Amino acid sequence: MAIIVRIPTPLRTLTGGKSEVDAAGTNILEIINDLEKAYPGIKERICEKNDQVRRFVNVYLNDEDIRFIDNNDSKVKDGDTISIIPAIAGGTSEKKKFYLNYPQEVIKDPLIYLIGKNYNVITNIRSASISNDIGIIALEVEGEQADIEKAIKFLESKGVSVEPIVLDIIE
Secondary structure, eight states: OOEEEEOOGGTTTTTTTEEEEEEEOOOOOHHHHHHHHHHHHHHHHHBBBBBBBTEEEEETTTEGGGHHHHHHHBOOTTOEEEEEEEEOOOOOEEEEEEEEOOGGGGGOOOOHHHHHHHHHEEEEEEEEESSSEEEEEEEEEEEEEHHHHHHHHHHHTTEEEEEESSOOOOO
16 A cells, blocks of 8 residues: 555646655655656655755645654655645735634534645644634634635634634734
């Protein structure tokens, strides 16, 4: 069984349109190098020249950001899934901060991950208080205004209350 790598739309021109590809390796960097062998040019879109993942590219190993594991040294095994999620450049990027109030029925849903994956925004949890009954999160979102608005509408469609943070006391 191989490691599955999910390819975002902007990089699919390099994979012949494939949204998922198989790769081999024991850590994230080996996977990226294996991808480069099969799909030349993909590594430079993911990594800096020093082999570090670019600042505005998110790499998830089984839905966990590799920055919170061991970055490029994060170990992988057969059956793992890696998702590459680049921020789309262009236009004017903005940062907005919101309080999110999760109702009980969606506390366990990976909604913040999904908005980062599906709406071309970068998310940064600034603070959180989560129990079995309620979740309150201070979230910073960076991206194009239109993408931020789409991400917020998605959260609201899931029953999450989204309120702008007016006083910036989280810095």
